[in-house]
Amino acid sequence: MRILHTADWHLGRILHGVHLTDDQAHVLEQLVALAREFRPDLVVIAGDVYDRAVPPQEAVALLDEVLTRLCGELRLPVVLTAGNHDSPERLAFGARLLAGQRLHVVGGIGPEPRPLRFEDRHGAVEVWALPFLDPLRVRHALDDEAVRDQPQALAAVLARVRAARDPARRSVLVAHAAVLGCETSESERPLAIGGAETVPASLLAGFDYVALGHLHRPQGVDGAAIRYAGSLLKYSFSEIGHEKSVTLVEMDGAGACRMEAVALAPRRDLRRIEGTLAELERGAAGDPRRDDYVVARLLDPGPVLDAMGRLRRVYPNVLHIERPILDAPAGEGLAASAPAGRLGDEALFAAFFEQVTGAPLDEAGRRLLAEVLEALERRRRGEEDAA
Amino acid sequence: MRILHTADWHLGRILHGVHLTDDQAHVLEQLVALAREFRPDLVVIAGDVYDRAVPPQEAVALLDEVLTRLCGELRLPVVLTAGNHDSPERLAFGARLLAGQRLHVVGGIGPEPRPLRFEDRHGAVEVWALPFLDPLRVRHALDDEAVRDQPQALAAVLARVRAARDPARRSVLVAHAAVLGCETSESERPLAIGGAETVPASLLAGFDYVALGHLHRPQGVDGAAIRYAGSLLKYSFSEIGHEKSVTLVEMDGAGACRMEAVALAPRRDLRRIEGTLAELERGAAGDPRRDDYVVARLLDPGPVLDAMGRLRRVYPNVLHIERPILDAPAGEGLAASAPAGRLGDEALFAAFFEQVTGAPLDEAGRRLLAEVLEALERRRRGEEDAA
Structure with a gap:
């Protein structure tokens, strides 16, 4: 079974005032091309397909376009789950009808989890597609008062999944959660405010592949077929060092998985440039990617007049200026030293x-x-x- | 060809603070039962399926439920167009995929109108399904600067429809517009602010059946197969005298139509009761429909203390109190007569x-x-x- 695993598209995202829809459309074009070439048996989008519960119209139109191409033109089965940014009810509109067109949208959960079933030449694979599990909703759906936080919600649902699954079949788990020890970024909205939020990787054991969403850095759990596909683009400055990708999974007849991250090339990268303003201005002439989204770290020792205006003339998409000199330790304040x-x-x-x-x-x-x-x-x- | 024609569901509507979702689900249950019995070749929902561009979650879930039953369980083709209350982009999410499941959602229009085609034993019928035509969008889509108001937008699009249609085929036009001479209600949002809004019925001539949405009273144009199905429920006090219905259309092989309005029985009617407070309190005992939504016209000559509180005890869903005595002509105000x-x-x-x-x-x-x-x-x- 070949799986194309992606997550955290955050369509409708605005980064420092910039609407990223065109950038998202650019990398989704690559994703569709990859799907055309790789011919997966299944495409998994593991949550946070939108950046917010009521996404802007352009985001709705873009998702419509991409899903129509994947499910309609390429006739690929797609599993799309709701993340903590999505509205389960809105995302699931038309779900039962769309399932007839190979698009399986999972917004909420019921008391009895049921797998989706897909076939390859080795036989059937059970896909247990879980959306983000809000503790209150899970408590209600399972009628289980013991569920108080996000890890408990996931554990309770997985207990039912384990009881219901066919151990003779290969299986994939799709989940939107934070796994202990994995690296977080600033653009992930916490799953719980002031409560427990991470789950140990051991909770996810027993599936042949675990397709995760939520954390924005593409990353796996060592020694296990448990993986975050990562987000579509860099959605915060803390992600400047990431290389964004989608994950291609080849699962053999015994359920063993080979995983490969295929990089996505953004229309404009998000990166940091560093130097005095004059240095940056001079360097821009030889910079082939002056259209990138840029955070400029200005090293000038003194005041700089209209730094943003001057930088914009050479880097039109500069988003933010950092002045490390102003961040110098202020242990002794002026008042104290005066x-x-x-x-x-x-x-x-x-x-x-x-x-x-x-x-x-x-x-x-x-x-x-x-x-x-x-x-x-x-x-x-x-x-x-x-x- | 048998057509079940309905319009103006306004899911998510709030009437004087009351969420009508349960009432809407109640009559939609009847509509689905009617579809099961009548077995139409086509169900037409002529716009304003939602009450606003971003409908509440319960409205999304209810529409999902009803469309799943019509298109999925009953396997009926459904044509659903966007009205002036709907967001064309949001409503059209998944449209191309859903078309494969018999659900044809028309949000906007392109430069070349194209018909949907349905068959009965007499052959094919062309369905020209137009959403509400916003002049700005039409001007852009048709690249026609002459389009300045709603009637011009409809006329421009219909000119292209007439040029494109197959005159040998029977045809149905679906539109969301205000026809001159038809009766309006207070819950219809004007199609234009301070501009031309109504179109003459003659503009709609030449189709075998015209399925209209927008006006809330079920009504036809005399001597023509042009009809408003009317809204699902009474959505304003000005509709108290309406009987809400859906329209069943039987079109023969020559395109001649027989139309029948089938009444919908609301969970709670919206009606006006009249008398002094004491009379209304006494009469309530013998009123079998005390749960109705009630507008009470209080005829007491003097002041009445806590009228709303007292009425609520006998009519729990009283929405509003009218005091005709306070509306008496105030030609000579107090100041003038003092x-x-x-x-x-x-x-x-x-x-x-x-x-x-x-x-x-x-x-x-x-x-x-x-x-x-x-x-x-x-x-x-x-x-x-x-x-």
Whole structure:
């Protein structure tokens, strides 16, 4: 059985004010091409297909387009589960009709979990497709008062899955959860506020492949066929170091799996550039990917006027500027280090300058400051005379 | 060809604070039973299936349920168009896949209108299913700058439909529009704000049956097979006199249509009751439909304390109280009829009383008023002494 495993598309995502729909369409084009080439027996989208419960219209149109191509044109079975960002009810609209077109949408769960069944030349594979399991909904669906948090919800549902499954058959588990020890990113919404959230990988044992969603870095659990496909794109600055991918799984007749991550090439990468503003401006000329989404780490020691405006002229999609100099440890604040008594404007500014930059105000700086203060004073007097 | 024609379900509608989902499910149950019995070749839902662009989850779940039963269980073809209340993009999610399951959702239009084709034993019938035609969208889709209002949009699209249709085939037009001379209700959102909105029936000529949505009273155009199915329920007080229904159409091999309205029995009717509060309270005992949604027209001449609270005890779903006495023509306001100069409290109240009730304050009323004024005066003095 060949499985194309993906997750966390977050269609409708806005990153620092930028709507990412075009970027998402770009990599989904690659995903569809990959599906055409790889001819999987099954495509799994393990939750968070939308970024929010009521996604914008363009996100709805894009998902419609991609699913129509996968299920309609390529005639591939697709299993799509609701993640913690999706609305189970909205996502599941038309689910029973769409199942007739190979699109299996799983929004919520019922008291008796039931597998989907797919065939390859070795026989049938049971797919247990679980959406994100909200403890309150699971408590209600299973009528089990003991379910109080997310790990308990997953454990309770998996206990029923284990009781119901056919041990003679190969099996795939689809889940949207946080596994202990795996690496998180800033764009994942916590599954629980102030409560238990992670589950041990051992809870997921006993399936031939576990297709996970939720964590945005593509990653596996060592020594096990348990894997996060990762998100479609970098959805936060904490993901700058990631290489986003989809996972291709080849499962043999005995259930043994070979997994391969196939990288997705974004329309615009999200990356960090570093240097003084002048260096970055000079370097841009030789940068073939000036359209990328850029976080600029400005190393200028002093103040920089209109840094965003100047950077935008060379990197039109700069999203954010970091000034490490302003993040310097502020152990001793200005107030603490200032001499007792009231300082004159000049001394006060010099102390502030040294505090922020770590170096004393030099002679040229002092002259410039004197000029500015004098100009301000002249203007103030002029205004008084005019009044 | 047998057609079951319905429209304006407005799932998710809230009427005076009451969520109507259970009421809608109740009549949709009847609609499904009717479809099971009538075995139409086609079910038409002519727009405004939802009450708003982003409908509540229960509305999504109810539509999913009904469409699954019609298209899945009963295997009936369904044509569902977007009305002015629906979001074309959201409604059309999965449309191409769902078409494979007999559910034809039409959200928007393209430059070249295309018919759906259905068969009966006499041959094929072309169904031209048009959603609500927003002028801006139509101007863009047809690339026709002349389209400035809703009637022009419909005329422009119909011109292309007429050019494309096969005159040898029987045809059905589905549209969501306001036809001149038909009766409107208060729950229909205007199709245009301050602009032209109605179209003459002659614009719709030349089709064997025209299945309309938008107006909430079931009604036809005299001498023509052009008909509004009307809404599923009474969605405003102005519809109290309506009998809501679905329309069954029998089209013969020559395209001649016989139309029949089949009434829907609401879970709770919306109706107006009239009398003094005491009369209504007494009458309730013998009223077999006390659970109905009720507008109470209170005829008491004087003030009535806690009328809503008292009515709720006998009519638990009273929505609104009308006081015709307070609507009396106020041609000469109090100020105009009051004698010049300042009146004492007693004379002022008597004038007000007569103004509102049309009768002078009688002796018992004057005594009561005097007691109240005295008590108020005593309290005021007590408070002054205490201060």
